[in-house]
Amino acid sequence: MNGCHLDPQGALGGNPLFALIFNVAAYVLPCWLAFVIAGLVIMLILINAVLLGAAIVSWGERRLLGRFQNRVGPNRWGPFGALQPIADLAKLITKEDIIPYGADRLAFTAVPVIMVASLLVATAVIPFAKDVALVDLNVGVLFILAVSSLTSIAIFTAGWASNNRYALFGAGRAVAVLISYEVPVVLSLLGVVIVAGSMSLGDIVVAQAVPFFLVQPLAFFVFLAGMSAELNRTPFDVAEAESEIIAGYHTEYSGIKFALIQAAEFGGALFVSGLIATLFLAGWAGPVADWLGWLWFLIKTFIGIFLFVWIRSTFPRLRLDQIMTVCWKFLMPLSFINLAVVTLEVYFLRDASGALSTADLWIMTAINIPVAVVSIAFFGWIIRQKVRDSSRTTAAASPVVRGVSTIEVG
């Protein structure tokens, strides 16, 4: 050891793998190089895990959808069709790469790179087990929100650069949906941050003596709905509605670029499920054995993915005006109610030093579940009235279903 020292209480010292590699490398190398090498090993593991996970999700989703729709799904290649993602990749990488005439070549090529890169970078702060994250930033929640909203830029670039009207329609819709749902999602996470008293994901997991989906069911509901819109998943998938605008913003993409965009989408589902597991299902904390944290985390993540697939196979697609109504008139008030109720509860329940005990969390649970049920029922009733009214008036005004066309073709 040439004087290298990793603070075990520091931000990275707690990670056992990082500490091991750092200490071994520090025997022969200067400190900073050992630090970088330990980081690089973790990064490579992380990137492989995310991309491999995306492949597994793509297989699992198709199998599950097959089951839901009373058919088999991919089952030819490998046991239960498990090698299907490899076959898909091998096929797509050998496909001709078509860039349409009139497209902005640089922007067109940059889109898949931006999408995959923003997905990968966002996973850097997710704690997979106790102290096992690449970095546990003290602004973790803000970091994730910032990096994952790069996707909307990538999607709009895709639509703009493709020189295709359908792609531009899809991109316009996607950006409208993405920025609208950003607001309730961000507001619902405020409740989580208030109760945990920290934006670091590691601290948020530790704070969940009672999982937050019980403490704040309203925030959980809003986050789940908002995230399925951010992922462009059914019932919010107008951005790539096959029956209306071909494939939306990635209509013109083919070959390896299409593969990368798909990988980013499936990886996004995996990432969001991991986020739900971390923020609302108590992450790596399990019923027994802290060293099994990765297993609890994986189980919770796959519960999240199953939930997304289940929603996808159950609900029909909403129209764009309905999606906007759901966001601004349903999820927005719900997230404000959640914020107000949680703030007041924390203010009255906390002790002199500002800490919340487990009993306090159970009291919050007992209050918040009825609040959630009542407010969802109430605002659901309000927007149902609205939607019924507007559909009656528009049907009388014109035979065309208004609200379906999004960009008026000039």
Add this chain to the structure above:
Amino acid sequence: MARGQSTEMLEDYFGQYGLIAIFLALSIIVPCSMLGASYALSRLGIRPARPDAVKHDTYECGVQTIGGTWNRFQFRYYMFAILFVIFDVEVVFLYPWATKFLTLELFALIEMAVFVGILLLAWAYAWRKRDLEWQG
């Protein structure tokens, strides 16, 4: 002692964000290398590359696109964009407050209630003016 702590914090800070910078570079390299691999396959003759006027035309169900593809946008988009900016800026102020709320006094609660209240008023006004509806 305070000095030692602060330099340690600074080192932590650079260590963490340094790793993120490396990670960002790496996660840009990975998809680029996959694009490169596909390009290499085309050089090896495994991946076809036969440009064709029809193949490279805009995909529109076999019909030629009439007029330009880069349309003007409906005004509704700007409305929602403005609303988004309003509420997203609000959130920037809310997050630091939320992080430290466990130890804040009544004053901070009232302060934030006034701030959010003004925005809620604006939101209710937008609802009343039917600006939250897609068709105008």
